[in-house]
Amino acid sequence: MLDIQTLRNDLDGVAARLATRGFVLDKEKFAQLEAERKNIQSRTQELQARRNSSSKLIGQAKAKGEDVSAIMAQVATLGDDLKQAEVQLGVVQNALQALLEMIPNSPHGSVPFGKSEADNLEVRKVGNIPKFDFAVKDHVDLGEKLGLDFDTATKISGARFSLLKGGLARLHRALAQFMLDTHTEQHGYTETYVPYLVNAESMRGTGQLPKFEEDLFKVPRQTIFDGGSTSFDGKTTTFNDNLYLIPTAEVPVTNMVRDEIVPLEDLPMKFVAHTPCFRSEAGSYGRDTRGMIRQHQFDKVELVQMVHPDTSYAALEQLLVHAETILQKLGLPYRVVKLCTGDMGFSSALTYDIEVWLPAQNTYREISSCSNFEAFQARRMQARFRNAQGKPELLHTLNGSGLAVGRTLVAVLENYQQADGSVVVPDVLRPYMGGKEILAP
RNA sequence: GGAGAGGUGGCAGAGUGGUCGAAUGUACCUGACUCGAAAUCAGGCGUAGCGUUUACGCUACCGUGGGUUCGAAUCCCACCCUCUCCGCCA
Numbered sequence: 419m420l421d422i423q424t425l426r427n428d429l430d431g432v433a434a435r436l437a438t439r440g441f442v443l444d445k446e447k448f449a450q451l452e453a454e455r456k457n458i459q460s461r462t463q464e465l466q467a468r469r470n471s472s473s474k475l476i477g478q479a480k481a482k483g484e485d486v487s488a489i490m491a492q493v494a495t496l497g498d499d500l501k502q503a504e505v506q507l508g509v510v511q512n513a514l515q516a517l518l519e520m521i522p523n524s525p526h527g528s529v530p531f532g533k534s535e536a537d538n539l540e541v542r543k544v545g546n547i548p549k550f551d552f553a554v555k556d557h558v559d560l561g562e563k564l565g566l567d568f569d570t571a572t573k574i575s576g577a578r579f580s581l582l583k584g585g586l587a588r589l590h591r592a593l594a595q596f597m598l599d600t601h602t603e604q605h606g607y608t609e610t611y612v613p614y615l616v617n618a619e620s621m622r623g624t625g626q627l628p629k630f631e632e633d634l635f636k637v638p639r640q641t642i643f644d645g646g647s648t649s650f651d652g653k654t655t656t657f658n659d660n661l662y663l664i665p666t667a668e669v670p671v672t673n674m675v676r677d678e679i680v681p682l683e684d685l686p687m688k689f690v691a692h693t694p695c696f697r698s699e700a701g702s703y704g705r706d707t708r709g710m711i712r713q714h715q716f717d718k719v720e721l722v723q724m725v726h727p728d729t730s731y732a733a734l735e736q737l738l739v740h741a742e743t744i745l746q747k748l749g750l751p752y753r754v755v756k757l758c759t760g761d762m763g764f765s766s767a768l769t770y771d772i773e774v775w776l777p778a779q780n781t782y783r784e785i786s787s788c789s790n791f792e793a794f795q796a797r798r799m800q801a802r803f804r805n806a807q808g809k810p811e812l813l814h815t816l817n818g819s820g821l822a823v824g825r826t827l828v829a830v831l832e833n834y835q836q837a838d839g840s841v842v843v844p845d846v847l848r849p850y851m852g853g854k855e856i857l858a859p
Numbered sequence: 860g861g862a863g864a865g866g867u868g869g870c871a872g873a874g875u876g877g878u879c880g881a882a883u884g885u886a887c888c889u890g891a892c893u894c895g896a897a898a899u900c901a902g903g904c905g906u907a908g909c910g911u912u913u914a915c916g917c918u919a920c921c922g923u924g925g926g927u928u929c930g931a932a933u934c935c936c937a938c939c940c941u942c943u944c945c946g947c948c949a
Contacts, residue, residue: 459909463918470918473930477877486929493929659939679869804869808888810906 419518419797426452435524438531438759448517455510462503469496519622520629523794525759526731526768532758538771539758544742545751547775552837556778557828558709560835561586563859566710577707578699578714580824585857589830589843590717592850594692594823597719597744601820605740607690607721612670614693615661620673623799625765625791626665632700635663635714663696667720668817675724676799679810685803686725686733690820692717710824711783717823723816724801727793730814731768734790738770741786741820747846750829751775753782767792772821774829785825788818 425432425448433443472493479486530539558566565583572579582590601607615637621627626634638660664670671689680687695718706712721740725733738754745752757769766789773782793812796802802810834842840858843851 456909459918463909466919467917469929473928474878476929480877490929497929681869808904 419794420521420524421793421797422514422518425518432524436522438529439522439525439762440533440760441522443521444517448514451510451514451517455507455514458503458507458510462500462507465496465500465503469493469500472496516628519798522764523762523767523791525762526790526792528756529762529768530756530758531760533760535757535761537758538755538761541754541756541770543751543753544746545749545775547751548777548833550777550835554777554832555835555839556709556776557831560831560839560841563839564831564841564857575714578712580710580713585851585854586827588851589847589857590823590827592847593826593830594717594719595850596747596847597820597823598690598692600744600747601690601719601721601740605688605721605743607688607740610671610674610689610691612667612674612691612693614664614670614696616664616670616673618660618662620669620676621662623673623676623801624669624795625798626662626669629764633698634665635696635698637661637663664693665697666695666718666817666819667691667693668722671720671722672724672795672801672815672817673799675796675801675813675815678801680724680801680803680813682726682804682806685813686723686729689722690719691722692719692823694718710828713824716825719820719823721788721818721820724796724813725816726803727811727814730790730792730816733814734768734770734788734816737816737818737820738772738788741772741788741818744821744826745772745774745785748826748830748844750826750833752785763787763789765789765791765794767794770818772819774825775833776829777832777835783825785829786819786821789816791815791817 420432429443429445429448433445436443472489476486476489476493479489530537532538558568560566565586567581567583568579571581574581598609602609618627621634670693671691674689675687695716697714699712699714702712710716721737723733723737742752742754752772752774755771755773757766757771762769769787769789771784772786772788774785775781776783792814795815796812801813801815803813805811830844830847831841834844836842838858840856843855843857848855
């Protein structure tokens, strides 16, 4: 969520920034809601002030045993006006809030302008692309012999699920363990184990709700109403008790600081979590249907930082290096791209993607996304720290994949394949594989 | 699933219809005392919004949402959460 003060002070400037990422801010609507809000709020508060002072007089008069009927009659005339004003104010404020929650983050000044991923900026290429003197296979063909079983997964669950057996399942686990150990032992992250089902408030905090509900798996609870309303005593109340499967560990981990004021000395906070991620992939029909590139369920090791606003961009560079380190240790070639304005995620101010080389596709594919959200998520979450002056201030949040485990598995298979269909286990993973050096059919 | 207790400021903890935005303690900040520190004394110390934007004034917030009332932390209803005991369970 953007700062409403900034919108009030510089509506045109904000709209221009947002336009670079293809978002059209409805300036007229905002201005109109703001004018209404101002008007109704002043009026409401004035009525409330009159009611409060009269009520206070009644209390004082009663204490002295005086007659209060005159004041009572006077204050009674406020009733309907005040109630109506309060209702109107609530309506306008809800509308403003709803508008604000649908506005994406404003891109950082250094983000290149562009419309799509074609306009992203390559920052660096690292590692040597392997040469093969035989026809390379993709991970599906390689995996078939090694324990990758889509047919059974489809029977059990459906499309976009996968099942691993034997050495491949162990390699998958080894990758996650290796990533966790590297980040905790060498990069200073605290390992966390977090819930995979979270409430709507958490999804709102990191920006998945209200705009991207269709991308999530929702888990309704029995006897609970679907965000709708129910009536009792002739009154109406709304409930929303749904839980959602996390699309990334970013959600539970970042929300650890929701509604908290953390001491200055606790910053920066650095957490790493290995979790499954669940995505409905609505709207991606037909894309990446082959293999385990795009799944409803995949594992990811996620890095999350909560930092002082002054240091968030330095922290992003570090976080990016932490993620790159995994690829370097695995000996996988990759490149880093800075996303252009049109390709960034809703909540991000600046995003680097790391793309790993996939020989069978003869191209780089996204394996990590590292973003600085500045105060965008913190404002939604009311996640603050106590600054040097002792005042609460919004902190900055960042996260990045370190890395997506399933796609890393794909990259290892394809880059370490041999002519006979076996796959060499990268050195750093062997301790996690019981010393095994080769995965053979 | 059943029974009970409870959710108040950074923390602890009072407050059952009216000078309560909230006592007191503690933590923190400032000053005094001290060579300095501790102890002691005095003062200050929640968040957000609105209007003038310095001084100030007003409004909202005591788990959440409704209701009763001229007036609600306090009364009523619903929901959420925490704790204790019983049952079931990995």
